[in-house]
Amino acid sequence: MSGSRAVSQRHVAVFVFADFGHVNPTLGLTRELVARGHRVTYVVDHRYTELVERAGARAVGYTSRRGAFGKVPDPSAARLAAEGYELLVETMDTVCPLAVAALASDVPDLVLYDFESFAAARMTARILGCTTTVQLSPSHASNETFSMRAQLFDPEDPSMRQGGAALMRFTRDHGLAPDELGRFLAEWDDRNLAFLPREFQIEGASFDDRFAFVGPSVAEDGAAVPWTPPGDGRRLALVSLGTESNRQRDFFRTCLDAFDGDDWHVVMTLGRGSDLAGLGPVPPHVEVHEWLPHPVVLPHADLLVCHAGMGSVMEALYFGTPVIAVPQTFELALTARRLDDLKLGRWIDRDQLTSQTLAAAVTEIVTDPGTPERMARMRAQVRGAGGAVRAADLLEQWAADRAPSVSGV
Missing domain, CATH: 3.40.50.2000 (Glycogen Phosphorylase B;)
Structure with missing residues (x-):
């Protein structure tokens, strides 16, 4: 734990996609934040409630319709787009109103989120007046040079067009002006944490200081796990x-x-x-x-x-x-x-x-x-790369800076 300077106690909200591969990379950071005296609230699928609570966070749970998204071997582009559309609608129709209701009486100082949760997280921050948002990348980050979404999705796919129309309705219903849309819908934030080192990131040298590559937070204590290596020379x-x-x-x-x-x-x-x-x-x-x-x-x-x-x-x-x-x-x-x-x-x-x-x-x-x-x-x-300690240091710094975010606050 850093503990090298006095900082205000913060409330951190975390929005992550309903998948272990998205929840798990955040847990080391959560443990570090809690150890420093900050409070952390996850808006997360019920399946991961126990996991985040063991890390010291509060869970606001819902039941995701994720299904087999990303789990079926070799899914077609059309299937990925269709399931992605359903999950986008879920974040707007279910996650956002749930988060606003749960956090309205205890507005977070920082909102952390992965790209799959961007619509709910950024809109919640906008509605509640939270100025500091940070995008998390459990996998490769995106910027002007490398776009993960462009690699995965065909913009002409009917489901992608449906998703675009749904986003337009969502932003319009929440009062975003046309000149705010570009920033709100951006594939990255003004502050980004990636849970990998820059050296492993695709096109890593092209990422500027908006992106902090902090690497993973790996829990090495296996004392409670009953497994012993064979030790036979093989x-x-x-x-x-x-x-x-x-x-x-x-x-x-x-x-x-x-x-x-x-x-x-x-x-x-x-x-x-x-x-x-x-x-x-x-x-x-x-x-x-x-x-x-x-x-x-x-x-x-x-x-x-x-x-x-x-x-x-x-x-x-x-x-x-x-x-x-x-x-x-x-x-x-x-x-x-x-x-x-x-x-x-x-x-x-x-x-x-x-x-x-x-x-x-x-x-x-x-x-x-x-x-x-x-x-x-x-x-x-x-x-x-710094892991959870460096990530927590950056979040404390960014919360103190209170610079405007892509949420439009």
Whole structure:
């Protein structure tokens, strides 16, 4: 904790998309803010209420209609746009009025939000007169040079047109003048926190001082988790597709067949609520769990095989562990490609994944003499980005500055 200067106690509101990969990167920052005496309120799907409350925050809960958004392998552009439209409507029709009602008697000093929550968060800030808004990027940030949304969505898609029309109605109904729209609808804020180091950001050198790349906040204390590394001299691989239950049995079976039990011990996490027996027979060198926190295993791991979720990737890089990425969506493919470009791992297209292609990628990584140096350099960059302490310092500074925000206040 910083604690190096006296600051006013602040109330911080957090709006995040209903997904573990969006909630989890904020929790270290929340713990740091609470430790400094600030109060934090999340407007969040009920599934994550317990998680944010354990971090010391208050939760204002709702039930999201997220469904399978971002979870179905290789979704079409049309499906992404249609589901994105439904979630946009949810933020405007459900999240915004809920937040305004919940926060009106205790107006926040800062409003933090991810891009998926921008309409609700910026409008809530505008209605309540909160001058300091900060956009959070759990994945790659966007600016004038690189746009994540332009990579993902076709502006001519009918659902995108519907979304644009819905946003126009939403802003008009809340009194925004035409000359305010450009700023309100911008893909980034005047203040932005990205939970990755600049060196990993796509086009990182093009981002100016509106963007702070603070890296991840990784909780290293695994004392409460009953897991012990094998300690038998074999290499260790962690295989995971994230925290949530999934039905990708074939992926895990392929990974089972790719690792030789004489050389490797494999830890697999199938996701909370998964049917472990449904995986079928498991060889002795493989242990299967619903879930283990990655920071418990990664300090002992020689390799992570994952879907290229940014949270998983940042945890691996924090510990200097190379990654084999098998992305499930186009957004994740951007991160997989970045790993490959920086030679911090290998990208295998999902359609090309076999036990043979995976085994070959594993061999390439562990026999490449440059891997240890590259991993050590990125490990230092991830840890040197500042994490939760630097992020909290910046938020305290920005709250004190009270500069006008994109919300129009």
